[in-house]
Amino acid sequence: MSPVGPINQQPDSDEHIAIGDRRHGLGTGLVSGMAPVAVLVTLALAISAFAPSFLSAYSLRVLAEESSVILLLAIGQTIVIIVGGIDLSMAALASLASVIIALLLPELGAGAVLGALCIATLIGALQGFVHVQAKIPSFIVTLAGLGMWSGIALSIANTTVPVAEHFEAVGWLDAQTWGVPHAFAFGMLTLGLFQIALVRLRLGRYLYAIGMAERVALLSGIRVWRIKTFAFAASGFCSGLAGLAMVARTSSGSPTIADSLLLPSIAAVLVGGTAITGGHGNLARTLLGVCIVAVMRVGVAVSGIAPAYEPIAYGALVVIAVAMTVDRRSIGIVK
Amino acid sequence: MSVAALRVEGLCKRFGDTYALRGVTLEVRPREVVGLVGENGAGKSTLLKLLAGVTRPDGGTMMVRGSAVRWRKVRDAADAGIGIMFQESSLVPDITVAENVLLAHEGSAVRLGIYRWHELFARAKALLVKLGMTISPGADAHTLSFSERQLVEFAKALAVETRTCDAPILLLDEPTSALDERGVATVLQTIEELRTHASVVLVSHRLEEVRRVCDRIYVMKDGSCVGERDARTCTVEALQRLMIGHETGTDFPREAVRSQLAETVCLEVRQLSRRDKYVDVSLALRHGEVLGIAGATGSGCEELCRTLFGIVPPDSGTMLLDGRTVALRGPSDAVAQGIGYVPADRPREGIIGAMSVTENMTLAHLAQFCGRWGIDRRREREVAERWIERLRIVTPCATTRASDLSGGNQQKVALAKWLVGKPPRVLILDHPLRALDVVARRDILKTIRELACDGAGIVVVADALDELLAVSDTLIVMRDGRISARYSIAQDRPTRQTILEKMI
Numbered sequence: 012m013s014p015v016g017p018i019n020q021q022p023d024s025d026e027h028i029a030i031g032d033r034r035h036g037l038g039t040g041l042v043s044g045m046a047p048v049a050v051l052v053t054l055a056l057a058i059s060a061f062a063p064s065f066l067s068a069y070s071l072r073v074l075a076e077e078s079s080v081i082l083l084l085a086i087g088q089t090i091v092i093i094v095g096g097i098d099l100s101m102a103a104l105a106s107l108a109s110v111i112i113a114l115l116l117p118e119l120g121a122g123a124v125l126g127a128l129c130i131a132t133l134i135g136a137l138q139g140f141v142h143v144q145a146k147i148p149s150f151i152v153t154l155a156g157l158g159m160w161s162g163i164a165l166s167i168a169n170t171t172v173p174v175a176e177h178f179e180a181v182g183w184l185d186a187q188t189w190g191v192p193h194a195f196a197f198g199m200l201t202l203g204l205f206q207i208a209l210v211r212l213r214l215g216r217y218l219y220a221i222g223m224a225e226r227v228a229l230l231s232g233i234r235v236w237r238i239k240t241f242a243f244a245a246s247g248f249c250s251g252l253a254g255l256a257m258v259a260r261t262s263s264g265s266p267t268i269a270d271s272l273l274l275p276s277i278a279a280v281l282v283g284g285t286a287i288t289g290g291h292g293n294l295a296r297t298l299l300g301v302c303i304v305a306v307m308r309v310g311v312a313v314s315g316i317a318p319a320y321e322p323i324a325y326g327a328l329v330v331i332a333v334a335m336t337v338d339r340r341s342i343g344i345v346k
Numbered sequence: 347m348s349v350a351a352l353r354v355e356g357l358c359k360r361f362g363d364t365y366a367l368r369g370v371t372l373e374v375r376p377r378e379v380v381g382l383v384g385e386n387g388a389g390k391s392t393l394l395k396l397l398a399g400v401t402r403p404d405g406g407t408m409m410v411r412g413s414a415v416r417w418r419k420v421r422d423a424a425d426a427g428i429g430i431m432f433q434e435s436s437l438v439p440d441i442t443v444a445e446n447v448l449l450a451h452e453g454s455a456v457r458l459g460i461y462r463w464h465e466l467f468a469r470a471k472a473l474l475v476k477l478g479m480t481i482s483p484g485a486d487a488h489t490l491s492f493s494e495r496q497l498v499e500f501a502k503a504l505a506v507e508t509r510t511c512d513a514p515i516l517l518l519d520e521p522t523s524a525l526d527e528r529g530v531a532t533v534l535q536t537i538e539e540l541r542t543h544a545s546v547v548l549v550s551h552r553l554e555e556v557r558r559v560c561d562r563i564y565v566m567k568d569g570s571c572v573g574e575r576d577a578r579t580c581t582v583e584a585l586q587r588l589m590i591g592h593e594t595g596t597d598f599p600r601e602a603v604r605s606q607l608a609e610t611v612c613l614e615v616r617q618l619s620r621r622d623k624y625v626d627v628s629l630a631l632r633h634g635e636v637l638g639i640a641g642a643t644g645s646g647c648e649e650l651c652r653t654l655f656g657i658v659p660p661d662s663g664t665m666l667l668d669g670r671t672v673a674l675r676g677p678s679d680a681v682a683q684g685i686g687y688v689p690a691d692r693p694r695e696g697i698i699g700a701m702s703v704t705e706n707m708t709l710a711h712l713a714q715f716c717g718r719w720g721i722d723r724r725r726e727r728e729v730a731e732r733w734i735e736r737l738r739i740v741t742p743c744a745t746t747r748a749s750d751l752s753g754g755n756q757q758k759v760a761l762a763k764w765l766v767g768k769p770p771r772v773l774i775l776d777h778p779l780r781a782l783d784v785v786a787r788r789d790i791l792k793t794i795r796e797l798a799c800d801g802a803g804i805v806v807v808a809d810a811l812d813e814l815l816a817v818s819d820t821l822i823v824m825r826d827g828r829i830s831a832r833y834s835i836a837q838d839r840p841t842r843q844t845i846l847e848k849m850i
Contacts, residue, residue, distance in 0.1 A: 213712045216705065220705075227694075230677050231710040233710075
């Protein structure tokens with residue numbers, strides 16, 4: 012018989028144990044800690060070195076104004092991602108909401124805003140319901156939604172719809188108090204309320220439980236389909252708010268007004284450290300992520316790169332953020 | 347003596363902090379059929395998976411035909427002529443039988459990445475005929491019945507013969523569990539034929555069958571080989587005694603057996619059936635009664651539990667709670683009715699590893715911890731700490747992540763989930779003691795008895811008879827989806843032997 016060495020002396024099995032111990036892939040430790048803060052500070056310092064006026068009150072105000080729509084979209088996206096899904100239809104739904112608001116404002120005034128928010132919430136809930144009941148992955152349902160809602164928006168308004176009357180029903184969002192843009196304050200208020208719900212309410216606990224381990228949640232008697240439907244209704248609602256903020260800023264609604272904001276809003280959620288696999292993250296992280304994305308946009312502008320190249324940065328950001336937060340041990344098979 | 351076809355020494359395999367195999371040594375000689383028997387969880391399937399390269403060992407050596415081997419993947423083992431038939435179905439449902447049978451063994455039936463269907467079908471057909479099967483190799487796998495699928499699995503394992511010129515080694519994990527008598531006869535006869543040129547390792551719960559077809563039998567218990575017997579001279583009873591072991595009975599001192607139980611029935615099912623799982627099950631559970639259900643894998647007792655908790659609906663039959671008919675549309679209905687369920691698959695179904703001990707405990711009764719301002723975390727924590735103390739859960743604190751606890755303590759957390767709220771009316775425990783150490787077992791058994799004394803009806807499913815005998819008032823034995831025996835522990839005093847005979 013040939014001589015034989017025990018199997019466990021070979022290096023490979025040590026490596027195996029090491030992977031098992033490394034609980035969250037290569038960098039949750041990094042990302043979940045202070046990494047997003049460090050990224051933000053570094054970016055801000057780097058930009059202000061190039062353009063010292065960057066940290067002035069005026070430019071910060073513009074920054075806040077600019078990022079309020081992304082903030083609203085990212086809030087809804089965070090809820091959906093925590094529960095383990097993703098909503099690709101948010102920007103399209105926001106555009107649709109902007110069109111509805113712009114078309115109905117002259118006749119209904121503030122009623123148009125309420126109506127658009129209700130429609131957006133219902134559409135979100137419908138997507139969630141289809142996702143849960145038909146057991147279709149959420150990215151498929153919302154990808155289909157993306158097509159449908161922008162198609163509907165285009166079919167009811169071929170082009171930009173200027174707001175002629177009753178602008179005051181949305182105009183308050185475009186004003187500012189003590190230098191704080193209302194749209195941004197409104198976004199922060201929304202974020203605060205949702206964060207409280209995540210931390211204090213049963214609903215919040217259930218969202219996390221489902222995102223972490225849906226089967227355990229189900230077998231603990233949680234009505235998973237309801238909670239998931241709620242999460243998508245919440246993202247629909249946030250899409251409606253984003254549409255509203257868009258109308259306030261541009262005094263018009265347009266079927267493509269928010270389309271370019273889908274990728275940056277998802278990038279904001281993920282770069283903040285919320286895990287794409289669900290169950291981990293919160294809205295404070297999302298706020299941080301929104302700031303990073305906003306500062307990056309300024310950085311692109313300051314460095315003289317054409318804004319058309321911005322999406323390249325968002326794309327890279329998404330991939331890097333997910334690579335750093337994903338728990339490789341628990342996934343195994345990736346589709 | 348000739349070199350062994352297959353020899354393993356000191357083989358170890360660990361899952362987390364529990365050992366599935368602790369130093370197994372055995373050998374299979376050329377043209378020999380070796381039986382591998384033992385209770386569930388003894389490590390038989392794990393051993394086969396190591397031999398076939400599905401998982402890698404944590405220690406020990408494997409030798410095939412005298413030379414040391416270390417499989418990196420299943421293909422390496424297949425190249426060496428090792429074929430495995432899995433206990434669980436490994437067929438791809440949406441492709442043909444022929445493709446399934448020759449999956450990864452296509453050989454010359456694939457040229458330039460393109461199937462040559464004639465050759466593929468002809469070769470698959472030859473293997474199927476060997477097993478007495480008449481199904482067309484072109485049939486889609488998902489159209490087959492459960493037992494047909496099992497025979498196709500066997501054919502798939504046989505296909506390894508076409509890969510190598512060495513004598514093949516076939517590992518068969520419960521090849522006959524889903525077959526009727528004719529199917530069993532065919533499989534056993536095929537094994538006889540294999541003996542002329544191949545070595546076979548046969549895992550089966552059907553001891554009589556193992557004794558008939560094998561040359562030697564290894565008995566496994568708790569991850570090691572506890573005995574090697576000559577199949578011609580040993581008896582089924584001797585094998586059973588070895589499987590169970592003598593010393594384990596003393597682990598669970600039985601508290602005073604209560605012969606008197608409440609007369610009121612809390613849970614009753616009548617003629618419950620679910621296709622391919624269990625048939626015509628009727629039982630009544632009284633308040634304060636611990637009902638044990640004994641059954642091997644595939645006996646349907648686990649599915650029955652899942653039905654009682656509303657996870658899978660029955661095809662027919664009725665279920666009554668405190669005399670009222672209930673139709674559970676999901677686990678949430680069951681929880682609302684006061685039914686609790688501790689699943690066997692703890693990491694995937696029982697607890698959320700990333701959540702704290704407290705959050706895991708309160709997950710099913712969170713409404714009771716909510717005040718006007720949402721979750722009352724202080725009360726939540728106080729209640730959790732009370733149960734940590736009462737169940738003697740070893741944890742640094744109540745906010746420790748559940749995954750940082752040992753298996754036994756995790757199981758206690760999974761149990762506490764149903765105790766922190768209103769006491770459950772019915773508690774269903776699926777293999778609550780699997781892979782736990784003695785102290786944890788004792789604590790959990792004690793808790794189960796206490797709950798019963800408080801009036802809850804409790805259903806315990808397990809395959810370890812010692813535990814069932816220690817905790818149950820009534821014992822039901824299931825085999826092939828039917829109830830094969832009922833015992834009152836106090837009056838009938840069944841022995842392990844008699845129960846085991848009804849199980850397998």
